[in-house]
Amino acid sequence: MPEAESAAATLPDLDAIRSAQARIAPYVHRTPVFSCRSLDAEVGARLFFKAENLQRTGAFKARGATSAVFSLSEAEARRGVVTHSSGNHGAALAYAAQRRGIPAYVVMPENAAKVKQDNVRRRGASIRFCAPTVAARDATCADVQRETGATLVHPFDDVRVIAGQGTAALELIEELPELDIVIAPVGGGGLLSGTAIAVKSLDHAAKVFGAEPANADDAARSFRSGRIEPLPAATTIADGLRTTLSPRTLGAIRAGVDAIGTASEEAIMRAMRMTWERMKIVIEPSAAVPLACLLERSLDVQDAAVGIILSGGNVDLERLPWQV
Amino acid sequence: MPEAESAAATLPDLDAIRSAQARIAPYVHRTPVFSCRSLDAEVGARLFFKAENLQRTGAFKARGATSAVFSLSEAEARRGVVTHSSGNHGAALAYAAQRRGIPAYVVMPENAAKVKQDNVRRRGASIRFCAPTVAARDATCADVQRETGATLVHPFDDVRVIAGQGTAALELIEELPELDIVIAPVGGGGLLSGTAIAVKSLDHAAKVFGAEPANADDAARSFRSGRIEPLPAATTIADGLRTTLSPRTLGAIRAGVDAIGTASEEAIMRAMRMTWERMKIVIEPSAAVPLACLLERSLDVQDAAVGIILSGGNVDLERLPWQV
Numbered sequence: 001m002p003e004a005e006s007a008a009a010t011l012p013d014l015d016a017i018r019s020a021q022a023r024i025a026p027y028v029h030r031t032p033v034f035s036c037r038s039l040d041a042e043v044g045a046r047l048f049f050k051a052e053n054l055q056r057t058g059a060f061k062a063r064g065a066t067s068a069v070f071s072l073s074e075a076e077a078r079r080g081v082v083t084h085s086s087g088n089h090g091a092a093l094a095y096a097a098q099r100r101g102i103p104a105y106v107v108m109p110e111n112a113a114k115v116k117q118d119n120v121r122r123r124g125a126s127i128r129f130c131a132p133t134v135a136a137r138d139a140t141c142a143d144v145q146r147e148t149g150a151t152l153v154h155p156f157d158d159v160r161v162i163a164g165q166g167t168a169a170l171e172l173i174e175e176l177p178e179l180d181i182v183i184a185p186v187g188g189g190g191l192l193s194g195t196a197i198a199v200k201s202l203d204h205a206a207k208v209f210g211a212e213p214a215n216a217d218d219a220a221r222s223f224r225s226g227r228i229e230p231l232p233a234a235t236t237i238a239d240g241l242r243t244t245l246s247p248r249t250l251g252a253i254r255a256g257v258d259a260i261g262t263a264s265e266e267a268i269m270r271a272m273r274m275t276w277e278r279m280k281i282v283i284e285p286s287a288a289v290p291l292a293c294l295l296e297r298s299l300d301v302q303d304a305a306v307g308i309i310l311s312g313g314n315v316d317l318e319r320l321p322w323q324v
Numbered sequence: 325m326p327e328a329e330s331a332a333a334t335l336p337d338l339d340a341i342r343s344a345q346a347r348i349a350p351y352v353h354r355t356p357v358f359s360c361r362s363l364d365a366e367v368g369a370r371l372f373f374k375a376e377n378l379q380r381t382g383a384f385k386a387r388g389a390t391s392a393v394f395s396l397s398e399a400e401a402r403r404g405v406v407t408h409s410s411g412n413h414g415a416a417l418a419y420a421a422q423r424r425g426i427p428a429y430v431v432m433p434e435n436a437a438k439v440k441q442d443n444v445r446r447r448g449a450s451i452r453f454c455a456p457t458v459a460a461r462d463a464t465c466a467d468v469q470r471e472t473g474a475t476l477v478h479p480f481d482d483v484r485v486i487a488g489q490g491t492a493a494l495e496l497i498e499e500l501p502e503l504d505i506v507i508a509p510v511g512g513g514g515l516l517s518g519t520a521i522a523v524k525s526l527d528h529a530a531k532v533f534g535a536e537p538a539n540a541d542d543a544a545r546s547f548r549s550g551r552i553e554p555l556p557a558a559t560t561i562a563d564g565l566r567t568t569l570s571p572r573t574l575g576a577i578r579a580g581v582d583a584i585g586t587a588s589e590e591a592i593m594r595a596m597r598m599t600w601e602r603m604k605i606v607i608e609p610s611a612a613v614p615l616a617c618l619l620e621r622s623l624d625v626q627d628a629a630v631g632i633i634l635s636g637g638n639v640d641l642e643r644l645p646w647q648v
Contacts, residue, residue, distance in 0.1 A: 032356060034378075038446075053604045054358075115601065122362075273641060277439065280377045280637035282604040313604035317597060317646065 011252050012163035014201035017170055017194065020067040020163040027066045027099050030171055031055050033307075036279050043294045045301040048179065049275075050172045053283050053313025057119060060168050060191055060311050061092035061155075067164025068153045069096035077102045079149035084108070084130075084137045087116025088240060088312055089155035094125030105150055107140045113239075113316045156190030157246035166194025172307045173199060179206050180304040183290040185311050186210040186219045186260060187241035189249025195309065196256030206307075209299050210253065210260035211290040213238045213268060219245055220260040223253060237321045238268055240286035240312065261299035263292035269321045271295055275310075285321060287311040335576050336487035338525035341494055341518065344391040344487040351390045351423050354495055355379050357631075360603050367618045369625040372503065373599075374496045377607050377637025381443060384492050384515055384635050385416035385479075391488025392477045393420035401426045403473035408432070408454075408461045411440025412564060412636055413479040418449030429474055431464045437563075437640045480514030481570035490518025496631045497523060503530050504628040507614040509635050510534040510543045510584060511565035513573030519633065520580030530631075533623050534577065534584035535614040537562045537592060543569055544584040547577060561645045562592055564610035564636065585623035587616035593645045595619055599634075609645060611635040 012020070034049045052060035069081060080103030083093050090106035097104035104125035108117065109132035120127055130140040144150060153161065168191070169182055182199050186192040196208045212219050213236035221229040222245050231244055245253065253260075263271070272288035275281060287310045293299045294306075336344070358373045376384035393405060404427030407417050414430035421428035428449035432441065433456035444451055454464040468474060477485065492515070493506055506523050510516040520532045536543050537560035545553040546569050555568055569577065577584075587595070596612035599605060611634045617623045618630075 058604060276606050276641060280382060280606040282600050282606060317600060317644070320641070320644075322641065323647070 010159050010248065011193065012159050012166065012197060014198065016159070016163040017166040017198050020160070021167045021170060023070050024063055024066040024164055024167065027056070027096065028062050029055055033172065033175060034279055034281070038278050039274065039291070042274070043301065045294070045303060046305045048172070048176055048305070048307045049279070050168055050307060050309045051281060052168055053281060053287060053310050057088070057091045057095045058312055058314045059088040059092065060165060060309065061088045062095055063167050064161035064164035064190060065089065065092035065096040065153065066099065068158060068160040069093070069100050069102070071160045072151060076151050079151065080104060081153045082107065082141060082144045082148070082150040083153050083155060084141050085155050087112055087119065088314060090125070091116065091119035091123065093153055094120045094123035097125065098123045103148070103150070105144045105148065107137055107144065109137070115314055115316045119314060156188035157248055162190050162194045162249070162252070164194070165191045166198040168309055169195040169198040172309070173202055173204060173206070176305070176307060178305050179307045181207045181209060181301055182307040182309070183209040183211055183293070183299065184309040185238070185241055185286050185289045186212050186253070187286070188243040189219060189245040189253055191309065191311060192257060193249045193252035196252055200256045207258040208256055210257050211293045211299065212260055212262050213241055213289060214262040214264050216241050217262045219253070220262055222250055223257065223260045226254065236268070237265060238286040238289055240284065241289065259299060261293035263289050263296055263298060267292035267296045273322055282313045282315060283310050284312050284315045287313065334483050334572065335517065336483050336490065336521060338522065340483070340487045341490040341522050344484070345491045345494060347394050348387055348390040348488055348491065351380070351420065352386050353379055357496065357499060358603055358605070362602050363598065363615070366598070367625065369618070369627060370629045372496070372500055372629070372631045373603070374492055374631060374633045375605060376492055377605060377611060377634050381412070381415045381419045382636055382638040383412040383416065384489060384633065385412045386419055387491050388485035388488035388514060389413065389416035389420040389477065390423065392482060392484040393417070393424050393426070395484045396475060400475050403475065404428060405477045406431065406465060406468045406472070406474040407477050407479060408465050409479055411436055411443065412638055414449070415440065415443035415447065417477055418444045418447035421449065422447045427472070427474070429468045429472065431461055431468065433461070439638055439640045443638060480512035481572055486514050486518045486573070486576070488518070489515045490522040492633055493519040493522040496633070497526055497528060497530070500629070500631060502629050503631045505531045505533060505625055506631040506633070507533040507535055507617070507623065508633040509562070509565055509610050509613045510536050510577070511610065512567040513543060513569040513577055515633065515635060516581060517573045517576035520576055524580040531582040532580055534581050535617045535623065536584055536586050537565055537613060538586040538588050540565050541586045543577070544586055546574055547581065547584045550578065560592070561589060562610040562613055564608065565613065583623060585617035587613050587620055587622060591616035591620045597646055606637045606639065607634050608636045608639045611637065
């Protein structure tokens with residue numbers, strides 16, 4: 001599988017993550033880190049939550065998108081950027097393009113949550129709807145590229161995007177060098193790849209864990225088998241994590257991640273609700289998966305100092321999971 | 325009305341607020357201040373939100389309660405403290421008593437929200453339920469005092485409590501001396517009194533505004549008439565603000581507040597929801613009332629730098645106002 005190996009080889013190093021950090025600094029927040037005694041007691045560890053739900057566009061995706069958009073040459077940038085996304089990366093790319101003053105085209109399934117559509121439109125991007133299948137999505141993306149000459153910015157399979165996502169863990173370790181473990185949710189693996197590269201390249205003793213819904217445990221299985229495993233048929237409320245890895249992210253994760261835990265739908269819902277009730281912050285289901293793994297003990301963090309990346313806070317307030 | 329006049333005279337000064345700040349510092353958070361460009365654009369001003377929803381116990385009430393509890397003599401403290409409260413002050417008093425290691429008794433109406441009951445019980449206080457009338461509440465409080473010798477810590481009509489509540493505005497002005505206006509919601513008036521005393525005593529040019537539901541506009545009417553006006557018959561989702569002023573808080577508010585705005589129930593709901601969606605933080609309806617006044621333009625803040633005290637974040641996640 002030579003293509004896969006060559007793609008997997010193209011990963012950012014710590015210098016690339018530091019360059020991304022400098023490049024994106026004017027456009028993203030250095031997000032705060034929160035702690036909560038009652039959650040610490042619940043889990044039996046000291047938890048430090050990096051609040052990427054308070055990031056611009058409501059998710060860490062603003063980091064990767066601005067990293068990519070501000071890496072483009074003037075000639076490339078002028079023709080715009082295009083992506084497919086269930087929403088958070090789309091909104092982030094729209095935001096990044098708006099800040100650079102270039103067009104953005106976002107291909108989205110017709111059934112995407114309204115709050116995610118609004119997040120894209122509010123930033124002046126054009127939405128192109130497609131049927132909710134991978135084939136329709138890719139075809140529509142290719143159409144846009146052909147029509148406009150826009151550069152595809154993939155949600156995770158992109159070295160500039162991964163470098164941007166790695167800046168969240170970089171900030172977290174800079175602020176809390178005493179961390180024993182850093183946990184990030186894993187869907188396509190951009191955030192987890194960037195996190196693993198940042199933490200492990202810092203010559204830091206901290207472990208890196210991934211966290212995934214049991215109903216979308218393809219990354220956990222791929223991590224064990226070394227091959228891209230398919231998504232299970234079951235669905236998950238953590239809609240941002242319904243994605244398989246790419247050879248590139250699988251390579252980074254196999255190299256730098258120590259374990260991937262899984263969580264039930266019930267635990268994800270419970271962790272999400274506990275975070276809202278006790279920390280008073282709005283997080284989306286995907287962001288609750290690391291805490292859910294700790295509640296179900298699928299990852300061992302006993303007595304450790306644990307950094308958790310709260311990946312985002314974009315939810316449809318009309319339809320909360322515990323009310324369905 | 326000599327009693328009222330004498331009560332009104334007993335208010336904290338800036339020194340008392342600074343003493344409270346030192347006394348409570350080990351037990352409360354210096355809460356962060358957030359801003360949000362899209363809300364600034366909506367309102368036409370620069371807004372700075374003091375996030376007391378992230379305060380211990382989920383509300384600014386922790387400030388006043390710890391101020392009062394840590395003012396008691398050893399002999400007083402040993403017999404405990406008692407209060408009546410729809411919840412936030414009760415939880416705060418339970419927390420303060422727990423930190424001092426003394427008993428707390430909280431008198432609560434039988435229909436108080438479950439999340440507020442849990443917040444009290446989790447902190448080891450005893451709840452005494454009463455019928456949801458002022459007479460039953462006061463009688464039950466008196467019973468507890470007689471039985472135990474506990475000190476009554478009133479939710480707002482207490483000089484030590486008002487001094488504690490004033491520390492939120494003190495922190496806000498210390499951090500942002502450029503503020504033109506500070507806005508706090510007003511129910512019984514403890515927070516607004518402390519805010520007005522802190523801001524105006526700092527020899528600071530900032531104006532102080534109160535914000536109140538139109539359906540509970542007794543403070544706005546009392547502010548104009550100079551007398552304690554009764555609550556309207558209508559109800560409001562801002563349950564923390566269904567209280568009339570006391571002569572003491574009316575005095576402080578008449579002396580130091582520049583205007584009191586009112587907001588419709590629709591605007592309160594909209595402001596609450598906008599805060600959740602755009603700022604990704606959980607606030608309760610009462611905390612949304614200042615922003616609601618700005619959305620409806622019942623307070624004029626055009627182009628100003630405006631500090632807003634987000635008073636709390638304790639909501640029942642089963643029953644959100646926009647879903648009823």
